Amino acid sequence: DAKTTQPTSMDCAEGRAANLPCNHSTISGNEYVYWYRQIHSQGPQYIIHGLKNNETNEMASLIITEDRKSSTLILPHATLRDTAVYYCIVRDYYNYGQNFVFGPGTRLSVLP
């Protein structure tokens, strides 16, 4: 069963913020939220992860709701190079045997 649901596709104007939502209503206490992206059949690329606090790095920000049932990945100033499929994944941080499950993701198109 899928642990996350994401919109199939989204558009964003170049230079604007891209906000990609993810629902994970059955997330458990030990599960972290991870985001990866895949640019045109290249290998997926790690973006960011978090548990309950908002996180920011050089690529993006991750906003997790207080109840942790949903999150939003924010690309603050989207460029054409950010056009990609974005995957939201939940994973049990303490289950060393658990692997990442990549669903179909959200296809983000950044438009000039």
Next chain:
Amino acid sequence: DADVTQTPRNRITKTGKRIMLECSQTKGHDRMYWYRQDPGLGLRLIYYSFDVKDINKGEISDGYSVSRQAQAKFSLSLESAIPNQTALYFCATSDKGSLSYEQYFGPGTRLTVT
């Protein structure tokens, strides 16, 4: 230079042939993974290895086998290729000691079985 390399990058083979896809990494990671991706779908885990002596089946291991020849090398074999194994194959690595469990992916191998 790429940290995770895959060979070949593209391969066309015939039904029934044996084929091996190879993955090498210079990141010094203990853990290695093989995924396949079908058009329009996410990645599905085939096999994973947490160290040289630890190999585990993933979600879709039937029809595949793997070999962890060394910490840096993890090969995927299709003993008798069939057309529905046509897909994009990715190798990935992760660091056992990393708190983030971030996975690093290779560039992929595009396999076509005719």
